[in-house]
Amino acid sequence: MDIFSGLLLGLQTASTFSNFTYCFLGVLLGTAVGVLPGLGPIATISMLMPFTFGLPVDTALIMLAGIFYGSQYGGSTTAILMNLPGEAASVVTTLDGHEMAKQGKAGRALAAAAIGSFFAGTMGTLFIVIAAPILAGMALSFGPTEYFSLIVLGLATSMVLTSGSLLSGFGMVLLGMLLGMIGTDVNSGMARYTFGSPNLLDGLNFVVIATGIFGLGDVLANLETESSRAASIAKVSSLFPTRDDWKRMTAPILRGTGIGVLLGVLPGAGLLLSSFSAYALEKKISKHPEEFGKGAIEGVAAPEAANNAAAQTAFIPMLTLGLPGTATMALMIGALIVQGVQPGPNILNEQPALFWGLIVSMWIGNLLLLILNLPLVGVWAKLISVPYRYLFPLICVFTAIGVYSIRNSAFDVYLMALFGVLGYVFRKAGAEPAPLILALILGPMAEEFLRRSLLISHGDATVFFTSPVSMGTLLIAAVLLVSILLPAFRRAREEGLVEAD
């Protein structure tokens, strides 16, 4: 199927009434959770996933994807108006966005963020259209050794790029891998770390873990800060960027888009890295770097473009290789498998309507978001004043129902509660939990591919270095890990991440 008939098919799929409605619902919810601090896309998607099991697979995925990229838009609204990043990737936006708001330029900052995001979203979708079929065609040349190396790279990246100390990042990845070991060994059928409990034989369901850590954990952490939540919302003035604004933000949006598109594909890197890198790049090449942190529109436009571009292209490894680059993508894979679709190179041939429908819906969704976010920004700002005492009980109920309905298991609800407490502890300890979730998914995959590689090669470990793709990937991972030890890089990383805190 060539690209044009593919896009046509996608348009047919995405423009059906129900798919369009669920796309709208997805981006609406996404914006809402992006706006609300303490409720991120991971928690929302894991909570809502069980409710999508009854929908057709394309509709379910279109809605879940809408939540994901929609939250990128919503996150910037609170970042600019209240200095509160609604979700992690918006942290950078607070630096200049809120400064602009303080100077009475909130409307222009919001416009810069929305326009940047829309342009980047469009480019990101276009990139998927071109790159995904190519990568899917190459996917067959990816054997177990290549997959293993890619996973190692993903784990290394997620470790290096987590906020907080490196040691805690390493610890979280390790803990995630250990938790992933629980269950029945695929090659031999042996039960591992189950303590004789049949509930653990199938392993830990990561939706349960993610809901616990991100849903309940956030509720617990936010309960603590509830009283100190100062709701000073900046006034929104004119939404129209001036001619000077356009001149200053065009190039940063283009550069941010480029960075986001490329980094989104990299497994483990995710949105956070793309917005940080885009911000750092703009600051470095700007003629007036002293304005950064004091309300430079470039510092809003570039990272917002970058994180939204990455939010689109993060779908590429998931759709073409069946490899989740981020925790959110891991959830999407879970949603696909429940619906009987095995993510991987065959998706393009076997489920063309799903693949192209999703891509076209992403573009439609971005358009909807532009409309939703600019004129309605006042409504969203009001959402923040919803008292948490109404919100939290609702979240608790929905997480419990959602988790129970995955496999009608009360054990899972207890497990979620346990990980909710753990999530709170992680937050107190300053340990970012996203690498744990990613490692929980990627760890068992890494084991499967490692053992298969070695079985096929009759125990010869040099296969990882004789395949060029595998060798290259491992080399990048090694460089990444070694670079942490270099003082210069370490300082840059810490500066970047501390600025954000």
Next chain:
Amino acid sequence: MKRREFIVLGGTAGLLASTGLSFAQDNWPSKPVTVISAYPPGGTSDILARLVADVLAAEFKQQFTLENIAGAAGALAGGKLARSAPDGYTILVSGSAPLAANKVVQTNLAYDPEEDFEPITVLAASPALLTAAADAPASTVQELIAYAKENPGQLNIGNPGAGTKGHICAAIIGQIAGIEVNHVPYKGSPPLMADLLGGHIEYSLDAPANYIPHIKAGKLKAIAVTSTTRLPELPDVPTVAEQGIEGYDQTLWFGIVGPKGMPADIITKINDTLKTWAALPESQALFTSFGVAAVLNTPEEMRETVAREIEGIRPLVEAGLVQPT
């Protein structure tokens, strides 16, 4: 007299209440039924499980929700079924491994397929297919054997899970021909086929359905069929027996079971519905397109199939040809 009648009635009511299930059976299914699929989406076993769920849902006007529990050659799914309530609301559709072979192949199996399951029916059967990557050195069974003898320990044959029929078929070829086979387990057919198409593994022994289109397109080489008759879709592909391994006859089958103690009338309902449906010409055509033939025997006949399968594999395990895991 009256008093006595009362006691008898009361006793009967109590008995009925204590079994409980007898009441519920009449209107089965009154709530959604879970159909466990023991392999990941896309493989023959999973396609059949989805088909069964659809057919039963249409007949009984009730939701039959599919649940994929893949891994450990179906042992996870089998364990899950054995732990389920025998109320007719959980059934398992699967290839034969978790229904039979696992009993002798897996030493730590959490259930006993003969003791913990109620057979419902063998749904379909088919030979397995020995397939090679397009650039693999061997194209016939004899070439394969010659290669393995020249390169001891170097012959890799992928299978869709340890203890699956594909694994056992390959082990028997190795036993008869006296060659060493390095068995590589996968999580079901789709990832195995992807690796075969990419040339990452040279040979596979697996259910034919997924492979037939690629063989017809010339992207994979079919080496041999494991039954005594050739496959109608691949009339040019000889059987293993035809290629010098006399008496070789292995078929793989897909069955449906419920947990031990599942009410007999529900078993009959499911068996009858599927039997009627499978007799339709369009259903037959559907089975053929998956590379399998419909069987639909009685629960008793299935019980014998299971026992025969287990007894056939036991000597292989005892001789160390299939490594117990």
